[in-house]
Amino acid sequence: MTKAILVGAGIGGLAAATALSKTDVEVVSFERARNLATVELGAGITLWPNAIMVLDKLGVGQEIRARGAPLHSFEQRTRSGRLLARWPMEEMARRIGAPAIGIARPDVHAVLAQAGGYGVQTGTEVTGFIEREDAVEVTLADGRAERGDVLIGADGIESTVRAQLLGATPPRHAGLAIWRANLPIAPGVPVPDVAFMLFWGTGKKFVVFHSGPRQLSWEAIVRAERGGSDPPGMSKDVVLTYFKRFADPVRTLIEATDPNAVFRTDVSDRPPDKHWGRGRVTLLGDAAHAMTFAVGQGAAQALEDTMALAARLDHTRDVIAPLRAYEEARMKRSAKFQGLAWRLARAGAWKAPPAAILRNIVLATSSPMVWRAQCKDMTLPEY
Numbered sequence: 001m002t003k004a005i006l007v008g009a010g011i012g013g014l015a016a017a018t019a020l021s022k023t024d025v026e027v028v029s030f031e032r033a034r035n036l037a038t039v040e041l042g043a044g045i046t047l048w049p050n051a052i053m054v055l056d057k058l059g060v061g062q063e064i065r066a067r068g069a070p071l072h073s074f075e076q077r078t079r080s081g082r083l084l085a086r087w088p089m090e091e092m093a094r095r096i097g098a099p100a101i102g103i104a105r106p107d108v109h110a111v112l113a114q115a116g117g118y119g120v121q122t123g124t125e126v127t128g129f130i131e132r133e134d135a136v137e138v139t140l141a142d143g144r145a146e147r148g149d150v151l152i153g154a155d156g157i158e159s160t161v162r163a164q165l166l167g168a169t170p171p172r173h174a175g176l177a178i179w180r181a182n183l184p185i186a187p188g189v190p191v192p193d194v195a196f197m198l199f200w201g202t203g204k205k206f207v208v209f210h211s212g213p214r215q216l217s218w219e220a221i222v223r224a225e226r227g228g229s230d231p232p233g234m235s236k237d238v239v240l241t242y243f244k245r246f247a248d249p250v251r252t253l254i255e256a257t258d259p260n261a262v263f264r265t266d267v268s269d270r271p272p273d274k275h276w277g278r279g280r281v282t283l284l285g286d287a288a289h290a291m292t293f294a295v296g297q298g299a300a301q302a303l304e305d306t307m308a309l310a311a312r313l314d315h316t317r318d319v320i321a322p323l324r325a326y327e328e329a330r331m332k333r334s335a336k337f338q339g340l341a342w343r344l345a346r347a348g349a350w351k352a353p354p355a356a357i358l359r360n361i362v363l364a365t366s367s368p369m370v371w372r373a374q375c376k377d378m379t380l381p382e383y
């Protein structure tokens with residue numbers, strides 16, 4: 001029996017533990033956070049059909065559908081509300097066999113924690129690993145060590161496993177900041193009848209989607225330097241100032257949001273790497289292929305990783321070749337989304353009005369072609 005050590009219990013780590021629980025691999029998981037319930041702080045997330053298909057295979061797809069909201073329509077508009085593109089998302093769901101779902105991030109995490117949170121040792125930080133010929137050993141901040149056959153670093157964009165494997169380099173800042181919030185649907189909240197909407201401005205972008213039966217989530221993205229912050233309690237006012245010229249429902253949605261629900265982070269990624277692993281060590285999720293929010297594929301690609309990894313580690317005695325086969329199966333596809341997400345995020349940072357006008361023309365004219373490519377890309381490959 002193979003023993004895998006899993007570092008990190010985010011969406012990627014928990015999904016990997018769930019996928020591996022269906023194989024003959026024994027899993028030991030370490031998570032730095034003291035409590036699993038506090039790991040996935042955040043607003044909403046869009047899970048495209050490829051993600052939902054993995055979640056179905058993990059046995060949690062129905063629970064995700066029940067907690068989230070189907071994204072049956074998608075529109076891109078200009079700041080003033082002019083329609084640039086409309087996608088028939090229901091048709092994509094029919095073609096692929098799974099819908100896109102908007103959902104609160106803590107809900108995704110909670111559902112996966114129920115399925116894959118067995119035996120996670122919380123409050124336990126991994127500080128490094130030692131490669132031995134017949135095993136890999138992780139060292140823990142509390143002085144303990146754990147030996148296994150395989151080490152899977154699912155420890156996020158600032159991964160410790162990755163730093164030891166590939167060198168410690170900072171993530172790449174996209175020149176953007178993102179403010180996010182969840183907004184319960186209540187009297188007075190302007191509820192868009194389009195499930196998923198995106199508004200493009202100059203150096204600014206606003207996204208809103210349904211993320212539960214009675215909940216909306218929004219993201220406001222603005223060109224900004226790395227490490228910026230807002231005066232305490234002022235994030236909502238800062239966003240309102242940036243988006244005051246945007247058409248409704250943008251302004252009214254921001255106005256209706258609880259100021260304490262709004263939080264700000266930088267937008268960063270990592271460029272694709274040539275390797276993700278060595279010997280008995282590999283990476284998964286953001287540790288392997290961190291990408292910007294812009295194509296809604298970070299979590300989806302982490303979920304796809306789990307399928308490819310579990311299929312290759314199941315019933316095998318030699319673990320090294322299967323780990324390289326897993327990386328080989330996943331690197332090209334995840335790198336494609338990393339590149340796409342970077343370019344699309346950067347296009348939201350264009351500030352010069354002529355560049356923004358050109359971008360809007362390209363978005364409108366290329367929409368049918370991009371839609372066809374999207375339907376193809378959102379189909380889950382056979383792993």
Ligand SMILES: Cc1cc2nc3c(=O)[nH]c(=O)nc-3n(C[C@H](O)[C@H](O)[C@H](O)COP(=O)(O)OP(=O)(O)OC[C@H]3O[C@@H](n4cnc5c(N)ncnc54)[C@H](O)[C@@H]3O)c2cc1C
Pocket residue numbers: 007008009010011012013030031032033039044045046047048051124125126127154155156157158159160178284285286287292293295296297298299300301302
């Ligand atoms: C603004 C924004 C919007 C997004 N929108 C979408 C979207 O719509 N759709 C989508 O599919 N994706 C989206 N993503 C991407 C998605 O959120 C991530 O790709 C995904 O959550 C990555 O999961 P992960 O488990 O790989 O990493 P993480 O969530 O970062 O989890 C890593 C875990 O490892 C733990 N850890 C770290 N170091 C150690 C250590 N040394 N020892 C022990 N534990 C450790 C951390 O505490 C954490 O719990 C978005 C991301 C952002 C930032």
